[in-house]
Amino acid sequence: MLCAVITDDNLKKIEEANQLADLIELRIDLFKKPTLKKIQKLRQACRVPVIFKGGERFLSCQPDYVDLPYESDPALFEKCRGIKRICSFHECEKAPEKLDFIFNRPAEIYKVATMARSSIDVLKMLLFVKEQKKPVIGICMGELGTATRILAPVVGSPFTYAPIDKSEQCAPGQLTLQELAQTYRYRELDRETELYALIGNPVHKSPSHLVHNIAFGEFGLNAVYVKMQVTPEELPAFLPLARKVGFRGFSVTMPLKEQVIPLLNKIHDDVGAINTVLFKRKKGHGWNTDGRGALDAIERVENVRGKRMVLLGAGGVAKGIGGEAKKRGAQLIILNRNLSRARDLAEELGGEAANMADFPVVAEQGYDILVNCTPTLPIDPDDLLENRLVMDVISNPRETPLLFAAKEKGCRTVSGYKMFILQAVEQYEHWFNIQG
Incomplete structure (x- = not known):
C-alpha cells in the first residue's frame, strides 16, 4: 500500500491524497498550530485509513493508526490499545548493526528508519524486513x-510513505506517490516480483529505471528495476547480500565492469568487461552487451570494416566496444590518460595506442570514427575532424557537449542512448529469453 504524507493542515492535499493513496499519514508534529478542531476536520476529510504522527493528544479523533517513537514512555503504548500502534525508530546518523530491539515494545506494526551510508546498508535493511514474521x-x-521505499512490497513491508509532490518531501530519498505508482508499478509488486538493478558509481543520471520498468510492464513481467550506487570496494560484499535479498540480475556500469568478473562463476564474453549479470541455479553468469549495442548503433549509420576507429x-566500456569493433574489422586506436593502460588494451585487441593528450596528433594522421568511452569530455572538441562519425557512450543527456561540437563540424553522430537501448534488448535475451 501507498501512504501519503501530509505535512500541513491543507484540505486540498487531503482530497488529492484520497485519490492517490491507500492510507494518509498526518504529520501533526510538523503542523504549525494544531488544534482539536483542525485535526477533527482533517480526520473527517480522510476517506482512507489515517495515521497520526505526533498527535497523541488528539487520539479522541480516532485515527486508524498512531505512530509512537520507540523512545516514548512505555505507558503510552498501553494507553493506545484499541488503535493500531506503529512503533517507530529513527537514526539519522548511521545504520545500527542490530535492529530487532524494536520488538521490545508492544505494537501492531514496527517501523525502522536509518540513514544509508552505502548500498550495503540498503541490502541489510531489505534482508532484515524480509526475514521478520512481524x-x-x-x-x-x-x-x-x-x-528500500520502492521494494517494500517485495520484502513484505505493509506500506511505504510518499509525498504528493516533491515540495512535500519530509525525509531524504522519498519518491512521490506518482513516481512509485507509475514508474515502478508499486501496486503490482509482491513477494514473487523478480529484482533487477543498475549497479555502479555514479548511477543517478542513467535513464535505465525508466526504460526497463516500462518494458517490464509492456512485456507483462512481474519484475522491477532500481538503481543502486556501488563502489568497487563494496562490490564483493554487495553481490552475496543481493542474492540473499532476491536480486536476479544486474546491469553493470562504470567502474565495476572489470571488477565484477572474478566474482562470477561463468563469463560468456571474453572481452575483459561485463555489463550484464544473471544469477541462475546458484551461479552468477556474465555477458557484455555494450560492444554489440554500440557497434549495432554505429553500423546503422556506417559500416566499420576497414575503418580507423x-x-x-x-576501461571496461572501451574493452567491450573495442572487442566487438575488432571482430567487425575496424582498425583501432586507443587513447587514454594512462598510456600504459592504452597500450595494454591495444596489445590485447591488436591496435595502436596513444596518450589522450596526443589526440591532435592522432587526428592529423586521420580517423573515420571516434567513440568516447569515458564519462567526461577528455579532448578539446576543436580538434575533431570534420565530416566524420562520432559517438558518445553517455546516454543522458542524449546530446552531449561532444556530440554538439561534432555536429557543428558536419559530423554524423550516434547518441549513447541508442547504444543503451540496443544493449538492453540483448540483456532481455539473457534475463528473460525474450528475443529483440
Whole structure:
C-alpha cells in the first residue's frame, strides 16, 4: 500500500491524497498550530485509513493508526490499545548493526528508519524486513536508500510513505506517490516480483529505471528495476547480500565492469568487461552487451570494416566496444590518460595506442570514427575532424557537449542512448529469453 504524507493542515492535499493513496499519514508534529478542531476536520476529510504522527493528544479523533517513537514512555503504548500502534525508530546518523530491539515494545506494526551510508546498508535493511514474521517497515533514508521505499512490497513491508509532490518531501530519498505508482508499478509488486538493478558509481543520471520498468510492464513481467550506487570496494560484499535479498540480475556500469568478473562463476564474453549479470541455479553468469549495442548503433549509420576507429578511454566500456569493433574489422586506436593502460588494451585487441593528450596528433594522421568511452569530455572538441562519425557512450543527456561540437563540424553522430537501448534488448535475451 501507498501512504501519503501530509505535512500541513491543507484540505486540498487531503482530497488529492484520497485519490492517490491507500492510507494518509498526518504529520501533526510538523503542523504549525494544531488544534482539536483542525485535526477533527482533517480526520473527517480522510476517506482512507489515517495515521497520526505526533498527535497523541488528539487520539479522541480516532485515527486508524498512531505512530509512537520507540523512545516514548512505555505507558503510552498501553494507553493506545484499541488503535493500531506503529512503533517507530529513527537514526539519522548511521545504520545500527542490530535492529530487532524494536520488538521490545508492544505494537501492531514496527517501523525502522536509518540513514544509508552505502548500498550495503540498503541490502541489510531489505534482508532484515524480509526475514521478520512481524509486519515491519524498513527504510534507509537518503538518496542511497531509495530502493528500500520502492521494494517494500517485495520484502513484505505493509506500506511505504510518499509525498504528493516533491515540495512535500519530509525525509531524504522519498519518491512521490506518482513516481512509485507509475514508474515502478508499486501496486503490482509482491513477494514473487523478480529484482533487477543498475549497479555502479555514479548511477543517478542513467535513464535505465525508466526504460526497463516500462518494458517490464509492456512485456507483462512481474519484475522491477532500481538503481543502486556501488563502489568497487563494496562490490564483493554487495553481490552475496543481493542474492540473499532476491536480486536476479544486474546491469553493470562504470567502474565495476572489470571488477565484477572474478566474482562470477561463468563469463560468456571474453572481452575483459561485463555489463550484464544473471544469477541462475546458484551461479552468477556474465555477458557484455555494450560492444554489440554500440557497434549495432554505429553500423546503422556506417559500416566499420576497414575503418580507423579512435576509442577515447581504456576501461571496461572501451574493452567491450573495442572487442566487438575488432571482430567487425575496424582498425583501432586507443587513447587514454594512462598510456600504459592504452597500450595494454591495444596489445590485447591488436591496435595502436596513444596518450589522450596526443589526440591532435592522432587526428592529423586521420580517423573515420571516434567513440568516447569515458564519462567526461577528455579532448578539446576543436580538434575533431570534420565530416566524420562520432559517438558518445553517455546516454543522458542524449546530446552531449561532444556530440554538439561534432555536429557543428558536419559530423554524423550516434547518441549513447541508442547504444543503451540496443544493449538492453540483448540483456532481455539473457534475463528473460525474450528475443529483440
